[in-house]
Amino acid sequence: MVWMFGIEIWEKMIPVRMMRKMVWERSMNKLSRGLSSSQIRKPRPPSLVSLDLIDEWSSTFTHSHSPPIQKSTVNNDSARIIDGRSAAEEIKSSIAVEVSRMKESIGKVPGLAVILVGQRRDSLAYVRNKIMACHEVGFRISIAELPESCTEDDVCDALSNYNKDASIHGILVQLPLPQKSLEQHFDEGKILNVLSLEKDVDGFHPLNIGNLAIQGREPLFIPCxxxxxxxxxxxxxxxxxxxxxxxxxRSNIVGLPTFLLLQRHHATVSIVHAYSENPEVITREADILVAAAGVPNLVRGSWLKPGAVVLDVGINPIEDPESEHGYRLIGDVCFEDAVRIASAVTPVPGGVGPMTVAMLLLNTLEAAKRALCFT
Amino acid sequence: MVWMFGIEIWEKMIPVRMMRKMVWERSMNKLSRGLSSSQIRKPRPPSLVSLDLIDEWSSTFTHSHSPPIQKSTVNNDSARIIDGRSAAEEIKSSIAVEVSRMKESIGKVPGLAVILVGQRRDSLAYVRNKIMACHEVGFRISIAELPESCTEDDVCDALSNYNKDASIHGILVQLPLPQKSLEQHFDEGKILNVLSLEKDVDGFHPLNIGNLAIQGREPLFIPCxxxxxxxxxxxxxxxxxxxxxxxxxRSNIVGLPTFLLLQRHHATVSIVHAYSENPEVITREADILVAAAGVPNLVRGSWLKPGAVVLDVGINPIEDPESEHGYRLIGDVCFEDAVRIASAVTPVPGGVGPMTVAMLLLNTLEAAKRALCFT
Structure with missing residues (x-):
């Protein structure tokens, strides 16, 4: 299995990820004057549903190579560091207790299946983390590895098999699926439609998202x-x-469900995206800021309200000759600035990331309890 | 049929609607210090999905009885009045043309079915408007009137019949369903689940809402x-x-889908609701403001950014001895203030209301074309 590569894969990953992020086709100034043709995915008649634009953040906002604020000027005591790693460990411990109880009581354990198409290096790393976490808590885990050359039908067949498998309670398709070419690619929507709702532990099925959005309804699973x-x-x-x-x-997997969930918790929520004019003016009003743009160091001190609580979802590898592997992981938020200005901040790594995995385990445990009528 | 009452029903309606809106259980000051027990719908363990609160706007924001700004001080020429009535007429005319073409070509017309439970006066008025609009454009319309004493199964049976009826292409259940008592009420979610997705012209099914929320997907219908x-x-x-x-x-039928649709059109969107602190600070930043709180004159001049475009979804009857029927309809926005400050504003009546009906007809036409493979 390819995830034996271990953490070293990050090293080779950098150019790919950096290139993807650094295709900055426009500046915010250009945006305010009008959109370039390259931003419009395909020509189509004006639609009431949407204007089909590609989310790409302006180069104005790429700070990954700007020097971080010197540590000496930073008051490291000012912001509380929200320790996602220890919170996740605590949750995993209680899941492990539940799994033992389930095993003793009915002789079964929760089962998670992962469908992995191709060998995207970041996907391999994420899948590897999930396998380790499943082992930690005593889940059964099954991986279906499909080559990049496989068809949509192959993916759907693998899904159908897991749908029928009573020992599997949660299924996820590791996203994004590889893009074969501009013309030929996997239809994520079509594939996810095959997934049994009761096993959709990622919570990405439109019925789950709809039930998360609608007041008075409850989704089966909340995205992790x-x-x-x-x-x-x-x-x-x-x-x-x-x-x-x-x-x-405003990605389907992070931004959108986080908006919907914060809204259900009665925050007054705004979504900022690549087309937002003056995003820093809006983020400066935030008591709670969730950064999930996938742009290293996008959020600097000038974007933050003093005393804000900052959750950094970004995981961006950047070159760093002084680090062991020649790179380090940074978030979407300039941590040094946030520590100075915010009242609390999640670090990268060790913040939201471990919690995402813990929530996947929790969703799978819930799915298993529901399927096995175990309380 | 009870909608023969005609427009007079509004007169009797006022106390009911006013009473519903005037149960102000808290002030915004109280909110910032904590929530009263009456605001929590039912005791339940802390949930990750949501905290179950009832949306009720503070009495601080009830301006319905405060005197409107004197006409003499208002510059009526400053804001463009967006004429929803004439826009709706234009759309209905083109729908009528399509219906004629369909009738001539395949001998069929779009059919809309409405399920009306009980005799809520505002519901009767809305249904009456829909009947008139259907007649105008040449649609077939069928109404299932059920008594308030009917069961959930009765409603579901009526729905199932329309689901099977090939002459019906769009079905809607007139909301809200009457609430029998605190303990016994209709489960809207359960009822709407029975509705055939292909006929859900209101677009309220969670799968439709999910597909409206998720980038890259298209809902079958957009809420009207x-x-x-x-x-x-x-x-x-x-x-x-x-x-x-x-x-x-942030209602399921207006606020939520409007947020989702504006977001798809790449606006930077925020939702303000009854629990928002200092809502006027947020609304003053809006280039586009959609008011759908159901609170008469909630939005005063101090809530508006100069030059904003204001869409007023509210339809609130208030007493007015000088009017023919002793009442008049006003919106959620103080029109006199908006005319002075905004660059464009929809009036009430004659703004968003007629457009909602026109969009229902458009959705039904789309449903019929899809079902009949008519292009």
């Missing part, structure tokens, strides 16, 4: 990163009701 | 009021991409 963010806020005693919350980034 | 709002913005040449939009109110 959004759930991890709220869990960190609640366990850190951060007041949410009525507070201004801003989510940076 | 949200669609009407965007249609008005587009037809008025209002720039949306990158602009600050604020939606006041």
């Amino acid at each position: 990163t959004a759930k991890g963010c709220i869990e960190l806020l609640l366990s850190s005693d951060v007041e949410i009701v009525g507070k201004r919350a801003v989510v940076i980034g | 009021t949200a669609k009407g709002c965007i249609e008005l913005l587009l037809s008025s040449d209002v720039e949306i991409v990158g602009k600050r939009a604020v939606v006041i109110g």
Whole structure:
């Protein structure tokens, strides 16, 4: 299995990830005057549903190579560091206890299946983390590895098999699926539609998202990163009701569900994205800021309200000759600035990341309990 | 049929609607110090999904009885009045043309079915408007009237019949369903789940909402009021991409879908609700403001950014001895203030309301074309 590469894969990963992020096709100034043709995915008639634009953050906001604020000028005591790693460990411990109880009581354990298409290096690393976490808590885990050359039908067949497998309670398709070419690619929507709702532990099925959005309804599963963010806020005693919350980034897997969940918790929520004019003006109003743009150091001190609580979802590898592997991971938030200005901040790594994995385990445990009528 | 009462029903309606809105159980000051027990719908363990609170706007924001700004001080020429009535007429005319073409070509017309439970006076008025609009454009319309004493199964049976009826292409259940008592009420979610997705012309099914929320997916139907709002913005040449939009109110039928649709059009959107602290600070930042709180004159001049585009979704009857029927309809926005400060504003009545009905017809036409493979 390829994830034996271990953590070294990050090293080779950098150019790919950096290149992807550094295709800055426009500046915010250009945006305010009008959109370039390259931003419009494909020509189509004006639609009431949406204008089809690609989210790419302006180069104005790439700070990954600007020098960090000198440590000597930073008051490291000012912001509380929200320790996602220890919070996740605590959750995993209680999951392990539940798994033991389940095993003793009915002789079964929760089962998670992961479908991995191709060998995207970041996907391999994420899958490897999930395998380790499953082993830690005593889950059964099954991986279906499919070559990049496989068809949509192959993926759907693997899904159908897991749908029928009574020992599997949660299934996830590791996203993003590899893009074969501009013309030929996997239809994520079509594939996810095959996934049994009761096993959709990522919570990405549109029915789950719809039920998360609609007041008075309950989704079967809450997407893991959004759930991890709220869990960190609640366990850190951060007041949410009525507070201004801003989510940076509007991806289907993080930004959107985090918005919906914060809104359910009665925050006053705004979503900032690549087309937002003057995003820093909006983020400066945030009592709670969730950064999930995938842009290293996007959020500097000038973007923060003094005393804000900052959750950094970004995991961006950047070159660093002084580090052991020649790179280090940084978030979307300039940590040194946040420590100075915010009242609490999650570090990268060791913040939201471990919580996401813990929430996946929690969702799978819930799915297993539901399927096995175990309380 | 009871809608023969005609427009007079509004007169009797006032006390009911006013009473519903005037149960102000708290002030915003109280909110910032903590929540009263009456605001929590039912005791339940802390949940990651949400804290179960009832949306009730503070009495601080009830301006319905405060005197309007004197006409003499208002510059009536400053804001463009967005004429929803004539925009809706235009859309209905083109729908009528399509219906004629369909009838001539395949001998069929779009069919809309409405399920009406009980005799809520506002519901009767809304249903009456829909019947008139269907007649105008040449749709077939069928109404299932059920007594308030009927069961959930009765409603589901009526729905199932319409699901099977090939002459019906769109079905809606007139909301809200009457509440029998605190303990016994209709489960809207359960009832809407029975509705065939292909006939859900209101677009309220969670799968439709999920597909509206998720980037890259397309819902079968966009909820009518949200669609009407965007249609008005587009037809008025209002720039949306990158602009600050604020939606006041987060109902499942207006606020939520309007947020989602504005977000798809790349506005930077915030939702303000009854628990938002200092809502006027947020609304003052809005280039586009959609007011859908159901509170008469909630939005005064101090809530508006000069030059903003204001869409007023509220339809609130208030007493007015000088009016023919002793009452008049006003919106959530103080129109006199908006005319002075905004660059464009929808009136009430004659703004978003007629567009909502036009969009229902458009959704039903789309449903019929899809079902009949008519292009």
